[in-house]
Amino acid sequence: MLNRSALAALALVLGQSVAMAQGSFLEQLLLSPTRTPGDVPETYGTAYDCRALKAADQTAGVWRGLIGGQVWPDAGQSRPVSREGCFKTEQECQAYLGLMSGYIDFVYSRECKRL
Template sequence: MPASSLSFRKTGTKPGRAVALALAVTLCLSQAGPAQASFLGDLLFAPTYNEEYVPGTYGTRADCRNPNSGPWRGIVGGRKSVDLRTVQFSREGCFQTEAECRAFLNYISAYLTLVFTAQCSRR
């Protein structure tokens, strides 16, 4: 057979790879939970590191002023050492499940140097 009559099928074309990549990204993003999304958002979109920053819940779906936020209320209080001074922080969030509330406590506690209180209770 002459070489000109042979046809070769090329695998992995650019449109095929783009579709596979889009599918993989969609699957990965659908598996990310709310705490992960917030953490990744803090890492990716924070313009600079701020030592005094501790995430809050105001204006989010975990804001306790929102009547649909959920029956579980989490409260975290503590202090953080910033430069040569100590800054007091407290955060409150309301969630649908106790597991989400506990995840909130762990997430906020990671920002603090010393935690005084961390509790989840039904409101």
């Protein structure tokens, strides 16, 4: 059983850890580049480019993530957008869809399927 001084020390360490984590989060938030509305990342030319895998005939066991929706870059403007990426695991594919959902204002379709 912990005595009072050990408990106080533990509380102090945990409090400092939380404060440091919050500080680094705020630092990252404040110092990271801002996102332009309507700007949705592409996988073209990256390790997740499905076109390259298909061209090299390396699609065995690959998961394809596809997401589509609308973005509103400015008030009164909208445009359709869709993105795809290819991944080694379903978990990576689902993580990609989650990330992309943050860039697309209205998602109307999203799926992960094996190629």
